[in-house]
Amino acid sequence: MEFIHEDEKLAVSVIQAIHTGDIPTLEQLLAENPGLANIRILERKPDNVDADSSISRTLLHVVTDWPGHFPNGADAVRVLTKFGAEVNAPFVGPNIETPLHWAASSNDVQVLDALLDAGADIEAPGAVIAGGTPLDDAIAFAQWNAARRLVERGAIFALWHAAALGDIHAIQEHFKVAKLPERYPWGTSTSPSPPDAVSVAFWCACHGGQRETAEYLLDQGAELNWIASWDGMTPLDTAKRNFSSELIPWLESQGAKSASEIHR
Structure with a gap:
């Protein structure tokens, strides 16, 4: 696999073409540089500009990089995949997110659709x-349009997930026939006990501002003041973080507390 440093002329040119939505220039660069569509962009180590970093991304990651929503992003995806870009190539660094993870985290629905259409x-x-x-990324980062689109796409x-998105019918069916899996979110390696699963879902409903769910x-049977292991917040804390104006007074009327109150 070929690599190129992010500060090299070709890397700078292709990244600029993607981020400015200059599709003709992007196509020209891809045509003139066979294999460019699958090249990996290497970061420089900040303490040594001559040393290689182990962190690298693909050009599809460039399209989906935060904050996303670059001009003609969906067209850039289509051009890159036409030239052979691997749509599921992972980021190499602290995690291995694919471009679809990044599009979901940026709430970039058009690019998300283009990536799914490309496989x-x-x-x-x-x-x-x-x-x-x-x-998981979309819901954790409160990127609701992307989250709903992913569910629509299968x-x-x-x-x-259903709790955070306010899908009351799916939740009701779950309690009737245990329809939904209880995959545990956000950094906990062990499966929860059934009461914890309900409390996690309740916390996520508050995270999503979903009063009905x-x-x-x-x-x-959810625990009103359950504290999340991933950020130390209670349902009231996450509702306040996301400015859920309808949910906050209801939670307080039920006796909900912040983590700081509980710890005191």
């Missing part, structure tokens, strides 16, 4: 969130 694996592992799927979703899950 991206909707269930690819590697999320920064517990090594999970693109849907992503497998667990109880906590939060009320239902509280009635199903």
